[in-house]
Amino acid sequence: MSKSAGRVAIQPLLGTLVLLACAIVPFSVASWPARLQATLRNDAPNARDYAQIEHNYYERILDDPHPHGAQSAAFNPGALATAVDDIREYVLKPSLHTMHKGATWTTNARGMRDRTYNEIPPANMLRVALVGDSIASSWGVNDGEGFEPRLENAWRMEILNFAVPGHSPGQRWEHFSRVGWEMRPDVVIVESTLADIGWDERRLRVLLPKGHGLDAPVFAETLRKLAVDPTKLSPAELKTKLHPLRTELLAGIYRQIVSDCHSRGVPVVWLLLPRVGKPVDPETHATLTNLAKSAGFDRLVDVSGIFDGQSASKLAIAPDDFHPNALGHAQLTVAIDAQLSDFMSSLTVRSRPVKWEDPSSPHHAPANFPSGSTQAGVNVR
Amino acid sequence: MGLEIARPQTSRLAPHRRYFPVPHGETSQTPGEERFSGLYAGEPETCRRSLRRFLPIAAHFGALVTAFYVYNLEGRAFQLLALASLFALPIHYMLPLAWKKPFFIVVSIAGLVAVFDIAASAVVVGVAVVLIGICYLPIRWHARVGLITAVMVALSFARVGRLAPNVSETAWAVLGSMFMFRMIVYLYELKHAKQRESLADTLSYFFLLPNFAFIHFPVVDYRTLQRGYFANDVHATQQTGLRMLFRGTVQLLVYRFIYHDVLIAPADVTNFATLLLFLVSNYLLYLHVSGQFHLACGMLHIFGFSLPETHHRYLLATSFTDYWRRINIYWKDFMVRVVFNPVAFRLKRRPQWVALSAATCAVFVTTWVLHAYQSFWLRGSWGFSWHDTLFWGILGVLVLINVQRDANTPRRRTLGAKGDDVPTPHALALRVLKTTGTFFTIALLWSLWTSASVSSWLAMIRRAF
Numbered sequence: 014m015s016k017s018a019g020r021v022a023i024q025p026l027l028g029t030l031v032l033l034a035c036a037i038v039p040f041s042v043a044s045w046p047a048r049l050q051a052t053l054r055n056d057a058p059n060a061r062d063y064a065q066i067e068h069n070y071y072e073r074i075l076d077d078p079h080p081h082g083a084q085s086a087a088f089n090p091g092a093l094a095t096a097v098d099d100i101r102e103y104v105l106k107p108s109l110h111t112m113h114k115g116a117t118w119t120t121n122a123r124g125m126r127d128r129t130y131n132e133i134p135p136a137n138m139l140r141v142a143l144v145g146d147s148i149a150s151s152w153g154v155n156d157g158e159g160f161e162p163r164l165e166n167a168w169r170m171e172i173l174n175f176a177v178p179g180h181s182p183g184q185r186w187e188h189f190s191r192v193g194w195e196m197r198p199d200v201v202i203v204e205s206t207l208a209d210i211g212w213d214e215r216r217l218r219v220l221l222p223k224g225h226g227l228d229a230p231v232f233a234e235t236l237r238k239l240a241v242d243p244t245k246l247s248p249a250e251l252k253t254k255l256h257p258l259r260t261e262l263l264a265g266i267y268r269q270i271v272s273d274c275h276s277r278g279v280p281v282v283w284l285l286l287p288r289v290g291k292p293v294d295p296e297t298h299a300t301l302t303n304l305a306k307s308a309g310f311d312r313l314v315d316v317s318g319i320f321d322g323q324s325a326s327k328l329a330i331a332p333d334d335f336h337p338n339a340l341g342h343a344q345l346t347v348a349i350d351a352q353l354s355d356f357m358s359s360l361t362v363r364s365r366p367v368k369w370e371d372p373s374s375p376h377h378a379p380a381n382f383p384s385g386s387t388q389a390g391v392n393v394r
Numbered sequence: 395m396g397l398e399i400a401r402p403q404t405s406r407l408a409p410h411r412r413y414f415p416v417p418h419g420e421t422s423q424t425p426g427e428e429r430f431s432g433l434y435a436g437e438p439e440t441c442r443r444s445l446r447r448f449l450p451i452a453a454h455f456g457a458l459v460t461a462f463y464v465y466n467l468e469g470r471a472f473q474l475l476a477l478a479s480l481f482a483l484p485i486h487y488m489l490p491l492a493w494k495k496p497f498f499i500v501v502s503i504a505g506l507v508a509v510f511d512i513a514a515s516a517v518v519v520g521v522a523v524v525l526i527g528i529c530y531l532p533i534r535w536h537a538r539v540g541l542i543t544a545v546m547v548a549l550s551f552a553r554v555g556r557l558a559p560n561v562s563e564t565a566w567a568v569l570g571s572m573f574m575f576r577m578i579v580y581l582y583e584l585k586h587a588k589q590r591e592s593l594a595d596t597l598s599y600f601f602l603l604p605n606f607a608f609i610h611f612p613v614v615d616y617r618t619l620q621r622g623y624f625a626n627d628v629h630a631t632q633q634t635g636l637r638m639l640f641r642g643t644v645q646l647l648v649y650r651f652i653y654h655d656v657l658i659a660p661a662d663v664t665n666f667a668t669l670l671l672f673l674v675s676n677y678l679l680y681l682h683v684s685g686q687f688h689l690a691c692g693m694l695h696i697f698g699f700s701l702p703e704t705h706h707r708y709l710l711a712t713s714f715t716d717y718w719r720r721i722n723i724y725w726k727d728f729m730v731r732v733v734f735n736p737v738a739f740r741l742k743r744r745p746q747w748v749a750l751s752a753a754t755c756a757v758f759v760t761t762w763v764l765h766a767y768q769s770f771w772l773r774g775s776w777g778f779s780w781h782d783t784l785f786w787g788i789l790g791v792l793v794l795i796n797v798q799r800d801a802n803t804p805r806r807r808t809l810g811a812k813g814d815d816v817p818t819p820h821a822l823a824l825r826v827l828k829t830t831g832t833f834f835t836i837a838l839l840w841s842l843w844t845s846a847s848v849s850s851w852l853a854m855i856r857r858a859f
Binding site for chain 1: 650
C-alpha cells in the first residue's frame with residue numbers, strides 16, 4: 014500500500030467547499046455572479062427545451078403507444094387524444110377505456126376524464142366545473158384516485174372535469190368555453206400551477222403562424238398590442254414580440270375567465286396547485302397570485318405549499334415526474350377541502366339558464382342572463 | 395491488437411485484470427486478540443478500519459451530498475440515493491467484510507423501492523429473480539443462454555404493452571438498465587468461469603445502488619467489479635470515489651452553464667461563427683453523460699468497489715482511435731471483450747488488416763444496433779434513423795482508417811530517459827493540430843447524430859456558408 018493511500022484528498026475537498034460557498038453566498042440580484050449562480054442551480058430545461066417539453070411531452074405520451082418516440086415529429090393524435098383544428102390543438106378522445114402508464118384511463122362520451130353526467134343538472138345538487146391541466150386530469154393515477162373524484166365524493170356535489178393534459182391556460186379556457194357551458198355549472202374552479210406564466214406565449218409561437226389564436230377571445234385583447242400581423246413575422250421576431258407579453262397574456266386570460274363567468278352569474282374559484290418536487294419560486298408565486306387577485310376571482314385557493322418538506326419520491330408518479338401520485342392527490346384533496354369547503358357549502362343551486370345555444374361564442378351572454386347579474390344565489394366572500 | 399494498438403492512455407492491463415483478487419487470511423489480528431485493531435478475524439489488510447482516516451472521508455462525502463441538494467443536482471432520485479449512501483456508509487464501513495456486500499445489496503434494493511414505487515420495484519425484483527435464477531440452473535451454458543434469450547424476448551413483447559399492459563414504463567426502463575448489457579457481460583463471464591459465482595457477487599452486480607438514479611448507466615464489467623472489491627486500501631478507494639464524485643459534480647455544473655447560457659438552437663445557426671458555437675456547445679452537452687458516469691462510479695467507490703475511470707480527457711483525443719478509447723471506456727472495453735477479440739481471434743490466420751477491419755466493423759455495427767436496443771429498453775422505441783446510421787458509419791470508417799494506420803506505424807519506444815518525453819515545439823504543434831482536428835470532426839459528427847434529420851442538418855450547414 015502506498016504511503017499516500019487514504020490521505021485526505023485536499024483538492025477535491027477544497028473544491029467541494031468552494032462549490033458549496035458559491036451556491037450559498039448571496040450576490041446582488043442583477044450581478045453576473047448571481048446570474049451564474051442561478052444558472053448552476055437551475056435543473057429545469059432551458060427555454061427552448063421547456064417550450065418543446067410543455068407540448069411534446071404530452072404529444073409524445075398522449076399520441077402513440079410508444080412513449081418518447083419521435084421527439085420532433087408533428088402532432089399525431091393517437092391513443093388518448095385527437096387533433097382539432099383550432100387553438101386547442103387537441104382534445105381528449107371520448108368514450109375511451111384503456112391503461113396508460115400503468116393507470117386506468119377512462120373518458121366519457123364528452124371527452125372528459127370523468128364519469129358520465131346528464132346534460133341537465135340535478136335539481137338539488139351543486140354542479141361544479143373543473144378547468145385545468147394534467148394535474149387536474151389526474152395524470153398518472155387511476156380513475157377515481159385524483160383530487161377531483163375524491164372531492165366530488167366528499168362534497169356530495171357533481172364535479173365535471175374539463176381538464177386536458179398539456180393545455181395552456183388559454184387553451185384550457187377555450188376548451189371549456191366550447192364544451193363546458195352547455196353543462197350549466199353552478200361554479201367554476203380554474204386550476205393553475207406556477208408553470209402557467211409563459212405557457213400561452215410558447216403555444217402562440219406555434220399557433221399564430223398557423224393562423225390560430227388571433228381571433229380567440231382569450232388572447233385577442235393582449236395580441237392587439239402586437240400592432241403587427243403575427244403571421245408575417247419570422248419565428249425569431251415572433252418570439253421577441255411575444256416574450257414581453259407573457260404575463261400580460263395570462264392576465265388577459267384571467268380577466269376573460271372572470272368576465273365570462275360573471276356574465277353568466279357563475280362564481281369562479283382560482284386554485285393554485287403545487288407540482289411535486291418543484292420548488293415554489295416566491296417571485297413567480299407573487300406574480301401569479303397578484304394576477305388572479307386583480308382579475309377578480311371570487312375565491313383564491315392556494316395549496317401550492319402543501320408538499321413542502323415532504324419526500325418527493327413518496328408523492329410523485331415517477332422519480333423525475335412532477336405529477337402527484339394517489340397519495341399526493343389525497344393530500345391535495347384534504348388541503349383543497351380545508352380551504353374551499355366553506356365557500357362551496359355556502360353556494361346554493363341557482364336558477365340555471367336554458368341550454369347555452371352557441372358554445373363557440375361564449376361572450377354573447379343569453380338574454381336571460383345579463384352581464385353583471387353575478388353571484389345569483391351565492392354568498393361570495 | 396486492433397483498437398488496442400496505439401499507446402493506451404490509461405493502464406494497459408485489461409480492466410478485469412487491473413485488480414488482484416481479495417487476499418484472504420492477511421489479517422494482523424488473531425482471534426484471541428482483545429483490542430479491536432480495525433480488522434475482524436480473517437479480513438484482508440485493505441479492509442482495516444481507522445476512524446481517523448474515515449471521518450474526513452465521511453465529512454467530505456457529506457459536503458458533496460449537501461452540494462447535490464444545494465445545486466439540485468440530477469433530480470430527486472439521485473439526491474435521495476446519495477443521502478441514503480451517506481447514512482449507509484458508516485454502517486457499511488464498520489461491518490465485517492463478509493457482511494458488507496449483503497448490506498450493499500439490501501441498501502440497493504431499499505433504494506430501488508424508495509426511488510420507484512412498490513409495484514415497479516416488485517416487478518423489477520421478480521423479473522430479476524427469474525433471470526438470475528436461470529443463470530444458476532444446473533444445465534449447460536448454452537441452454538441457460540437460450541432460456542435467458544427466450545425470457546428477454548417475452549419481456550420485450552411485454553415492454554411494448556402486448557403481454558403486461560399494467561406494468562409501468564418505469565419498471566421496464568429500470569429492468570432494461572439493469573439487465574440489457576450487464577446480463578450479456580455476466581453470461582460471457584459464466585461461460586469462462588472456473589467456479590460458480592456467489593449469489594452475493596451476482597446480486598451486487600445487478601443491484602447497483604446508483605443505477606436506480608441513473609437509468610443510463612455505464613456497462614460495468616462483472617469481473618472488474620468483483621476483483622476491485624476491497625482490492626485496495628478502503629480509504630484510498632473511497633478517496634478516489636470522492637474525486638470522481640467531485641469531478642462529476644463539476645462536469646454537471648459546467649454542462650448546466652453550457653445548456654442554459656451557451657447552447658443555441660440549430661435554427662439559430664446563420665453563419666460560420668454561429669455554426670462553430672453550436673457545434674462546440676452541442677458536443678459539450680456530453681458532459682451530462684460523463685458527469686453522471688463519474689457520479690455513479692464514485693458512489694460505488696464509496697462502498698469499496700474500485701473501478702477504472704469511465705472517461706479519460708476525451709476532449710483532448712488526438713485521433714479517432716484515441717477518442718474511441720477515451721470516451722465511455724466501459725463501452726469500449728465491453729465491445730473489445732465480447733465483439734472485437736472474438737472476431738479478431740477467429741480471423742487470426744488471415745492477414746492482419748483483414749482481421750482488424752472485420753473486428754472493427756463488427757464493433758461499430760454492434761454498437762449501432764445496441765444503441766437502438768438500449769433505446770428500446772429505456773424509452774420503448776428503437777430509434778433507428780438515417781442520421782444515427784450515418785453517425786456510426788462515418789465514425790466506424792474513421793476509426794477503421796486510424797486502426798490500419800496505427801497497425802502499420804512502428805511504435806515509438808517509451809522506455810527512454812524522462813527527458814525524452816518532453817515534446818519538441820514541432821511535436822507540440824502537431825499534437826494541438828491533431829487534437830483540434832479530432833475535436834471539430836467529432837463535434838460535427840455529433841451535431842449530425844443529435845439532429846432531427848439529415849435534411850435539417852444539411853440545411854443548418856448550408857446556412858452557415
